[in-house]
Amino acid sequence: MxxxxxxxxxxxxxxxxxxxxxxxxxxxxxxxxxxxxxxxxxxxxxxxxxxxxxxxxxxxRPGLKRGQITPQEEGIIIELHALWGNKWSTIARYLPGRTDNEIKNYWRTHFKKTDKSSQKQEKRKALILEQEVQHHHQQQQQLEAGEMKMVNTIDHVKMHEAQEMYFMYHNLEDQCSPVMTQDVASWADFVVEDYYGLWGGLWNLDDHPQG
DNA sequence: AAAATCACCAACCGCCGAAAG
DNA sequence: TCTTTCGGCGGTTGGTGATTT
Missing domain, CATH: 1.10.10 (Arc Repressor Mutant, subunit A)
Incomplete structure (x- = not known):
């Protein structure tokens, strides 16, 4: 033993x-x-x-960041979590100076669903889904036009989750359908910008631990 | 003013797969 | 092979200070 x-x-x-x-x-x-x-x-x-x-x-360990998570970092956390779920160490690889523990703690305090809010979210999820399906068709057309090749590899179900988190992130809990269209539009910007920027830069980094 | 609740975070736990024996 | 050890990961807990009741 x-x-x-x-x-x-x-x-x-x-x-x-x-x-x-x-x-x-x-x-x-x-x-x-x-x-x-x-x-x-x-x-x-x-x-x-x-x-x-x-x-x-x-x-x-040297090189650790001490300050608060920046809005940019937060955005990355949201997106990567939407893609990969609770793969904290994988997510941490894309946030230099941040640890998996830190990211995990951050996610739990800021984004983890509570029982209270979950009903509301389920309702909204249904609404979002409807609108998102339409919007996604448009994106697909852009895709087919060769504009956003990267997105092709994204699991669409995960996209929905990411979108949901986007709304949570922006505290849109209590808003309802009249603003929804606009919100979906900003979600689109959120996604499009980042697939050109973040994903364009990161996509070639394999999911291997460095070494 | 005191008690209750919340928010945050460091650290522990159990599990797993790889490596070593 | 089979067993043991080790490092890594994600889930969870417990302490503490802040905020609310």
């Missing part, structure tokens, strides 16, 4: 102290990332390898 001198019991847990951070940083700078299970033996830290890795990846 454990096969190691140090049993699993007795690892320190909970918040990290500045002293622990220092030990971990020193360990990584002299030994590099990885080999996390040996950190406790070599650094004097009484932490599990998992705990050390997590602390490094989410907090100590």
């Amino acid at each position: 454990m096969g190691r001198g140090i049993a699993e019991q007795g690892w320190r847990k909970g918040p990290w102290t500045p002293e622990e951070d220092k030990l971990l940083s020193e360990y990584v700078s002299s030994n590099g990332e990885g080999r996390w299970s040996s950190v406790s033996r070599c650094s004097g830290l009484n932490r599990s390898g998992k705990s050390c890795r997590l602390r490094w990846v989410n907090y100590l």
